Amino acid sequence: MKPMVRVLLIVAGVVALLGMMIGGTYNGLVGSDQKVQAQWGQVQNVYQRRLDLIPNLVSTVKGAAGFEKSTYIAVAEARSKAQGALQTAGANPGSDPTKLAQVQQTQGELSSALGRLMVVVENYPDLKATANFRDLQEQLEGTENRITVERMRFNESAQEFNAKRQSFPTTLVAGMFGARFAVKSYFQADAGAQTAPKVDFSN
DSSP states (O other): OOHHHHHHHHHHHHHHHHHHHHHHHHHHHHHHHHHHHHHHHHHHHHHHHHHHHHHHHHHHHHOOOOOOOHHHHHHHHHHHHHHHHHHOOOGGGGHHHHHHHHHHHHHHHHHHHHHHHHHHHOOOOOHHHHHHHHHHHHHHHHHHHHHHHHHHHHHHHHHHHHHHHTTTHHHHHHHHTGGGGGOOOOOOOHHHSSSOOOOOOOO
């Protein structure tokens, strides 16, 4: 075999090996990224579930208690902002710290508004005793628990992606694709996003 042919075969073999390595690494990153996006979908679902419950809750409260108008307005405005942030977040806000922070902030504001509504409800024991209100209470409590769980799972999947993305030589491959495989952001453990509204009316 001529030396030039041998060199060409070696070069072709190295290129093929590098191509396989890059392709495998790329596919691994895609899989991890899809896992984060799928988990974000679960977070969106439980957030949307809470948004869907709020109109029924407010309607029930308004029908049984003469609350000041500002209480309803605050809840409605916070709900609108939270819904808007979810819609603009897109399918992969973990790759955009600003969008994820906006979702977290508006959901925290919604939790605060709901908390103020519930404080007022405490003054109406007859309302708290109705079956409809109790059913909404249970649904909201369950949803709040799911929000906590799904946020935790999102952080876990984001951490898994980041660990893979920042390992060598994966970080070299990820860098070749720019923002396609940006480091994922996390939900932060602050009071606005991590503390569920007080919805226990059993006292």
